[in-house]
Amino acid sequence: MSTAVEQKGNWRRLAALRKLPLTLGLIAVLWIVGATTGSLLAGPPEPLLEQVGIGLAVEPGPWWAVFTSGFFASSLLDYLACTVMILIGVGIAERTMGPWLALAAFVAGSALSALVLVALVEYGTDNSDQWLSFLGGEYVVGAYGGAAAALGCSTAALESLWRRRLRTWLVAATLMFALFVGVAQTLQALSGAVIGILAGWAAQSWILRRQAGKLHSSSLRETRFLVGTVVGVFAVGPLLTQLTGTLDVGPLSVVSQVMLQASPTADEVREACDDDQSCVTLQGVVGVQSFGATILSLIPVLLLLVCAEGLRRGRRLAYRLTLTIQLYLAAVTTFAVLQYVTDPDVTLGNDDVGYLLLYAIPAIVAPLIIVFLLLANRHKFRVESSDASYRVLGRTTLIMAGAAVALYALFWFLEGNPGCSTGWDLAGQLTHILVPFPVPFVTELPQGLLSTVLYGLGGDVIWLCILFLVLGNYQKFRAVATDPAADLGHARELIHDGGGSLSWMALWENNQYWFTPDRKAGVAYQVHNGVALTVAGPFGAAEHHADAATGFLAHCSALGLTPCFYSATDELDGPLLPRGFRKLEVAEETLLNIQTMTFKGKEWQNVRTALNRADKLSITDQWHHYRMMPPGIRAQLAEISEEWVADKALPEMGFTLGGLDELKDPEVLCCVAVDDDGLVHGVTSWLPVFTDGAVTGWTLDFMRRRTTGFKGVMEFLIASAVNHFKEDVPQISLSGSPLANTDSRNTTGSGDGTDPGEGDHSALDRVLALLGNALEPMYGFKSLAAFKSRFQPEHRTLYMYYQDPLSLPSIGLAVGSAYLPGLSPARSAGLLRHMVAREPAQ
Template identity: 30%
Template sequence: MSDGATQRPNRVLAGVGRIPATLTMIGLVLAAGVIWQGLWRPFEDSDLFDVVAYGLPALEAGRWWTPVTGTFFVNQPWVYVFTITGFVGMAYLEWRRGWRAALGYLWVGQLFAVFAAALLLWVLSLLPWVWAQAEAAALDVGPSGGTMACIAAAVGLLRPPWRVRGWLVLLGFVFIAMLFWGALADLEHLLAVLLVLFVDRSLRVQRTTVREQRLIAFIAVLVLGAVEIITILVPTDGPFGPTEPASGGFVDLAIDVVVILVVANGLRRGRRWTWVVAIILAVLNILFAMLIVAAFIIASQAQVEATIDGETELALAGGVMWLLMLVYLIWVRRAFRARRKSRIGHQPAPVVDDVKRMLHTHGGGTLSWMTTWEGNSYARTTDSIVAYQRRNGVALALADPIGPAASRTAAVEEFIHDAERAGLIPCFFSADEATRAAVPATWRSLVVADDTIVDLPGLEFTGKRWNSVRSSLNRAGREEMTFRMTHLKDESWGVQQQLRAISEMWVGEKGLPEMGFTLGTLVEAEDPEVRLALALAPNGDVDGFLSWLPVYGPGEDGAQKVARGWTLDLMRRRDGGFGPVMEYLIGSSARLFSDEGAEIMSLSGAPLAHDYPSDAGMIAALSDKLADALEPVYGFQSLHRFKEKFHPRYETMYLLFRDESDLTRIGGALTRAFLPDATLRQFAGAGLELVRGDRD
């Protein structure tokens, strides 16, 4: 058996060993189900049910043991699925905080839910409230009060922003269940969750970001929509009385669903017009509830009681919920200012010339010159410029902010703030460690590449490790190859046509168009500040070429245009030409740059070829699988191995994003940024190439 196979069982056993209390409780519940046959027969029909079940009647009859004994039984066989699943919160709590905390939350939550529900129903049953009187006479079994308390405590342990989202989902679930079904168990669930919410105080809505304020509105509208849809589709019998399904057709329901989804999605994205629509909906529902109240006042009590049904009660409850929604929307109104064409940054927006001036003055990283390429937009912050592309609802920032190093944090914060205000998802692609340190502490990061940097001062191709590069240079001398560093526009028409032919042949073999965003083409190589390295055969043919992007350092007195380094962009070779042409071109370029006094030479990032530590887990596995899949098409790993011949040092490049829920949208944005002109047919062809590569 392999080491990986033996490690997986060991991890499973280690994980099981960390949740003994949870497994013990599950075992006791299942054992009770086997011994008293509750796993295959309705336990609530057995004679033992009244003896062990808890509730107000049991306590009034002096059966004080029932809050404990009833915990280990389940009323129906199908309920075991939900009962056992409910222990997931206890398992996570025990994993994080130990068995004492897990058992404490389970039993305190269970006992509080049972006794508090009994006390509340005893008080409410004194009123002429049919629901309260019915539930006061009900009995229940099961550990769901305690497991719901554990789930609530586990939600409180989640890291932001998932903690707020978890609380919203959990509270929405228990309130809806209470509103529409209102059984004794639903009341116990609600009380257990509210107890943990009060004790833990882990839900702090007032500290949420603009994004979370929008998300709260989004979930609230979905909950209100669910209220309407449930009452239309199914009968309910909750605290507000029974309702029957509406007699209307499904066309009206479909229209309501579409309106709800459109408004909810607009609120999630911070659209101003959907905020206005939500305000109008809230006002209309509140006015409708007020009309019902007015009818109560005008008519006699007997007449009102004769006309009230479940739908009227729910309309009043809906009016109260919409009133809360209205207050919330007005309170956080500044979060809903995004328009479809909202601009990011201070106006007027910078242009390419502004970006180049900023690079000449303050310098940049090895990818900074790529921000001057066509397709990028620019956001002006107080002291810097952020280049980004707006795709798929994402503000996809390229590399790092351009400007003074001291303003990095401020520039990042301003860009994030403006992007979120515009209803966009902010993220940074191929950012360095400084930018990673500048984003909020709650942000996530993924390694997307390793920048391969060769330090040029004192560079000599001597020693055994440089054999391959040195032999390529020597062979080029023997075969009378010529190296020339030039600019594309300075070359003759004939040379330019050769370069285009070589490039078009390379693209044709891939089945996809040339990638953009961080991968240039001959169009970007036409910039007069970009240099071109040519390998010329004795007959004048171009056997290969490279393009080099300038890397500027901070200028002196705002004026220094001497590049401190160069970044490799294009790498193209002619079929049938000089074999080690790439080693020859890179080695010759390195010598020239070193003689000119340059500090670094970047061979650019090596995507999907990062050497992860042994404990990297899922991220490393996903990256390795993706790299293997893309290798037949783009050869990222082969390119990485080639660059290792020049013994570079590595600087990690990151994708920086708010949290995992953004990754789907970011993935779509990156796809379109890299392949803006690719067609479905080309994607399908690339997919076939991946399949062939996998078979090989």
């Protein structure tokens, strides 16, 4: 079965590629031309290169070179990189603009970016700029400028959210390559990106006649995203320079030397070991040339990426960490430069001064720019974690650091290091373990097995644990509510003023509350995986629901949370869709217009059979509030509930599914099917729905039946509810069946008239489909939905409103966490096995 699913997925991917004839055609031309001209392995031969390449500060070559250069590459690896660029840049442009406009953007972008590159190099050569003049004297080929221009131009056809993000990422990526790698192709890619974005902006403003369309969400989110992107680029850039080796000549290429740990060469290790082969071998296995040393060199990158994610979420901890790291890098770089220029053995010539101006000064200025950016926006990173989470992080860090220092010092002395090293060497070696960044001084390597193991792997263990704890810290929030009991009481008051059929569920455990400033409406929500997942829509008087929805968005933005309205009706279309939200169908609520129901006709045969069987067995419906039930009935309800839970491999679900505890609310009604012997066969609970202080409906929640109870007890209980409520309210709800309709999802686009695209919610579809199919054998959501359909209901769609398509996987995981709170690791592993073993619903 899994093979069939994989084959079906492969066919879908092939079908998607067939929709890109221009993209595939350009890739085919690139490789065919390269193969026929013998250019695949080492680029075009010299005579051909002079005819098809862009001449930089050499003979300009023929005019057509600005067009032909985009169909060649300089090596096999370069051909692969150009293929990826065309597939991404031209592929997205073709899907959004069509093949002809995409082709025009690629060709024009290639030519214009080539002219800009030539002008830059000529200017640098004329003014003796060390970077740009270094690029002169060669011919350049590559599709980077055209692909980047096509991608930048295509952003004009996207909706505002994707337009802003794609432009930010494109500029950030091309700028990173230009500053950290700095070869001619990276400058051409940056030029193409800027040209394409400007062309797209012009087309958007003058041809499409529409504004840039800034998102209506707070600029707080925009700023956090931008600052996080800048920090992320600065994190990945140094790693990029190490991966590209000797190719990097960009102004920030030296940053890797002060940010990433560099492994010593084989000769340096042999010298440090005094040519002792056992010492050299030990350093290669667990020391400074081991896999652990490689991991340690990646720690600064991972740390800054974690900080970038925290800044995107507005976390104060990420702000403090980033500020500290950038100040440290600026200080170490400054110290290294001052140490170099004040060395009496160094005589600075013009070339040395030019080198310092080109490489050293930007390496100091870059982290200071980030520091300034952080300080200027410091009030936008105020999301604090819980005090307990800070204590865990601080205590664990101190314990690990203290243990590392104590153990290393002990091993250092026991293994005879004082005889060949000094106390300063010990201090430097401890710094190597505790600080993931290079230190501006040289120390001797330790001698001995245990010292070497801790020296090579101790920093990895400490910092990977710290990164894990920091990520966990991002999931915690300092309590917003100063008086949870008062908030719960006020929420109950507002629900009496008005709400939907699911609003009563807002009073259950694990919910937090946000109220409008005038406290006339509110929203109940849970935080899972960085997502603020609401329990249905706003509650309170109906005229305040729109203000509550938009105010809740600002509340989530301030906390760095992703807002998601779950199981809400389409009343939120007005306040949310114009703000870039989309809605996804997650359930069908079943409504019964009970005042017109008579249970007559063929379609009601099952219900009449259940009523007749109950009459023959002398089973009656008894209506109670839980506290007013006879003790014997309460005891049997607990027994039935425990029996039902024990039959499941997983615990009771929560969120929009109540359990026995939710029956105990004094305003919840229970209907119990009891026979003459006092035996309870089944039970249902009904949640009140209020409008202006009066009950205007009831919603079915708790449903349990005894295993040995009579067949048709649930039909009997619901039919009894119809007859019981008929004189008081016009309508009752059988609620929705969660995760039961993962195969019938419907997406509505944002309010700007653009379609969201077929793939936007595919990640969430898959997560919810896997979750629904894994839980179906245990909870039977689909069979429950089929059962409710026997009552000939009207259906009302319940939606999930979300704004950010990239957050859909997180939202899917948040939904799973909300329905299964506190799942143990063993049960989580079992659920995961069920999820990956079962085929999603088709």
